Amino acid sequence: MNVELRPVKTPAELALSASYADARARLPGKGAVAELREDAFRRFETRGLPHRRVEQWKYTDLRALLRDSYPLAALPDAAARAHAKNAGQVLTGVDRRRLVFVDGAFAPELSDLTEEEGLTIGSLADALAKADPLVMAHVGKVFATEDVGVALNTALMGDGAVIRIAAGVTPQRPIHLIFAAGSETPSSAFVRSLIVIEKGAKAAIIESHDGGDSQVNSALELVVGDDTQVDYVKITQGRALHIASLLATVGARAKFNSFAFTGDAALVRNQNFIRFAGENTKAAIRGVSLLRGRDHVDNTLLIEHAAPHCESREQFRSVLDGESHAVFQGKIVVQPHAQKTDAKMLTRALLLSDNAEADNKPELEIFADDVVCGHGATAGALDPGLKFYLMSRGISEKESEALLIEAFIDETIEEIAHEGIRDALKFAALKWLGSRG
Amino acid sequence: MPLLEIKNLHVEVEGKKILNGLTLTIKKGQVAAIMGPNGSGKSTLAYVLAGKANYHVTEGDVLLDGASILEMKPDERAAKGVFLAFQYPVEVPGVATMTFLRTALNAQRKTRGEGELSTPEFMKLVRDTSAHLGVNQEMLRRPVNVGFSGGEKKRNEILQMAILRPRLAVLDETDSGLDIDALQIVAEGVNRLRSPERSMIVITHYQRLLNFIVPDVVHVLAKGRVVKTGGKELALELEAKGYAQYVDEAA
Numbered sequence: 206m207n208v209e210l211r212p213v214k215t216p217a218e219l220a221l222s223a224s225y226a227d228a229r230a231r232l233p234g235k236g237a238v239a240e241l242r243e244d245a246f247r248r249f250e251t252r253g254l255p256h257r258r259v260e261q262w263k264y265t266d267l268r269a270l271l272r273d274s275y276p277l278a279a280l281p282d283a284a285a286r287a288h289a290k291n292a293g294q295v296l297t298g299v300d301r302r303r304l305v306f307v308d309g310a311f312a313p314e315l316s317d318l319t320e321e322e323g324l325t326i327g328s329l330a331d332a333l334a335k336a337d338p339l340v341m342a343h344v345g346k347v348f349a350t351e352d353v354g355v356a357l358n359t360a361l362m363g364d365g366a367v368i369r370i371a372a373g374v375t376p377q378r379p380i381h382l383i384f385a386a387g388s389e390t391p392s393s394a395f396v397r398s399l400i401v402i403e404k405g406a407k408a409a410i411i412e413s414h415d416g417g418d419s420q421v422n423s424a425l426e427l428v429v430g431d432d433t434q435v436d437y438v439k440i441t442q443g444r445a446l447h448i449a450s451l452l453a454t455v456g457a458r459a460k461f462n463s464f465a466f467t468g469d470a471a472l473v474r475n476q477n478f479i480r481f482a483g484e485n486t487k488a489a490i491r492g493v494s495l496l497r498g499r500d501h502v503d504n505t506l507l508i509e510h511a512a513p514h515c516e517s518r519e520q521f522r523s524v525l526d527g528e529s530h531a532v533f534q535g536k537i538v539v540q541p542h543a544q545k546t547d548a549k550m551l552t553r554a555l556l557l558s559d560n561a562e563a564d565n566k567p568e569l570e571i572f573a574d575d576v577v578c579g580h581g582a583t584a585g586a587l588d589p590g591l592k593f594y595l596m597s598r599g600i601s602e603k604e605s606e607a608l609l610i611e612a613f614i615d616e617t618i619e620e621i622a623h624e625g626i627r628d629a630l631k632f633a634a635l636k637w638l639g640s641r642g
Numbered sequence: 643m644p645l646l647e648i649k650n651l652h653v654e655v656e657g658k659k660i661l662n663g664l665t666l667t668i669k670k671g672q673v674a675a676i677m678g679p680n681g682s683g684k685s686t687l688a689y690v691l692a693g694k695a696n697y698h699v700t701e702g703d704v705l706l707d708g709a710s711i712l713e714m715k716p717d718e719r720a721a722k723g724v725f726l727a728f729q730y731p732v733e734v735p736g737v738a739t740m741t742f743l744r745t746a747l748n749a750q751r752k753t754r755g756e757g758e759l760s761t762p763e764f765m766k767l768v769r770d771t772s773a774h775l776g777v778n779q780e781m782l783r784r785p786v787n788v789g790f791s792g793g794e795k796k797r798n799e800i801l802q803m804a805i806l807r808p809r810l811a812v813l814d815e816t817d818s819g820l821d822i823d824a825l826q827i828v829a830e831g832v833n834r835l836r837s838p839e840r841s842m843i844v845i846t847h848y849q850r851l852l853n854f855i856v857p858d859v860v861h862v863l864a865k866g867r868v869v870k871t872g873g874k875e876l877a878l879e880l881e882a883k884g885y886a887q888y889v890d891e892a893a
Binding site: 588589590591593594595596597598599600601602604605608609611612613615616 | 692693694695715716717719720721725726728731732734735736737742745746747749750753785802806
């Protein structure tokens, strides 16, 4: 007899079910979209919130962490919009196209919608409501996963960006999706974006989140075409409970770089589902997390090499102070025909406090026989030998530590191709260091 | 007043006694060689002077200008003019040599209540100093000691010494791992810094270095204390006869 035991539902699970029941009639999209939502919702109902016995969520027990689910955010009022005006400040000084979302809803009046040839920008809510063909072709299909975080997003997705960059086009400026919290009352937002970058296009995409006491479930479906060059940077700051899923498929001969910067964020789960579906692509998936207090940051990767001759580099670093907790789970799957795959994963945690915890879990699943794959993981305190060397030259203990931590962070940030973004993130890291007690 | 007085110094490292009542005086402007067999406590002395953690002074004192430095942190000692040229300079990934030099110099100046050097002043200082030592711009841009050869690392130590201009320089086996050409460059760099205002402790196992850096005085260390003091000819005598007699005497 095979009986699936379901524990009593938690208040958060009950609240999520209630939110869905209440909102389903007015969530954007009918027909196929409504079916997609139903299907995803059933996945959540069957499994419940992921918990520590679900391997992929082992170190981020969402069932325990999510005590209550906040009500869905209302459409932002004038006050909320005004509040959101300053979001995305970390990149002040970088010339970019700002697209602003307040409590999950697109705010065109705060966004830069200047027309540009080969670039189409719209809102997901609109696209779902009118069954836009681009969205219908891709939504829920870019990377199939049973993950419950993604399922909840699909069931409750409200708004987000829909961007298409036509073949061969290079937008003049980086495109910056700014997700801001505007409301003063605790609320939850389910944002979903779709970005399609067609053959030969070159684009820099930035996604930033900064929010107060809110819950954000964000998903980005990213279709990266053949011969493209794409730099994707995600910046997460703020006190929200934040779950983000990147669902990406990368075509042939592409150069794909992603970078996740997380600093001073209360609870973040960045899960990256990335498939290399075409040959001869080179990719770098990197990230830096700066944690203190009781911050919890989880970077989880599922990298699938589904085509031969691709190269991927995964490199994540975290700096932990206080009683913070950093998690890195990196799984690289090499499919049987993905010969000549070259994948190297490296994760390093720098522990500044005895009470901080870093969990590193690299995994390789290799089904092809002619590949080069490797992984490494380290966790440790600042090297006392290095500190002594610096201090023996007259540099104070605090400044020596700052110099060494900065160097540790910068070695990864240095890899960001865009100079302005790179400098802005270095500065953000310096600010974090400077405010260290 | 002598620059440095080491009085009856006893030091333990991880519960093991290394220095055993070491007494030594260094006059202003004096270059003193410290020679001794392996395990005699030469490097321990260097680290204790620089203030490395886990070197426990159980008895005695170290006075700089008549005041004890034992309670001072390494950076405070550096600002007072103590400099250690490491036997094994460490690699500091991610910190450019130039940034390192500048941070160190300005930190010391700040502690001493002197103003920071302007960028052009600093650049000129580094340019003038590095040329003599065969340290090029490329090396200055690279992270401290990362990928440097043994000789480059030692030259970088002397460059730091030349920029920081200490009053007491401790050179810990600066000759180890150097071929004769590299040794000459390093020794010339050191000799250029000899001055009545600067004292040096040159720690070495071999006499060879002292052909290039000629000491005013030679101290022989065995079993953690000074067992003989003499002129530069003492080094030659050691080279001929070895350390055996002193090791037996100290036992």
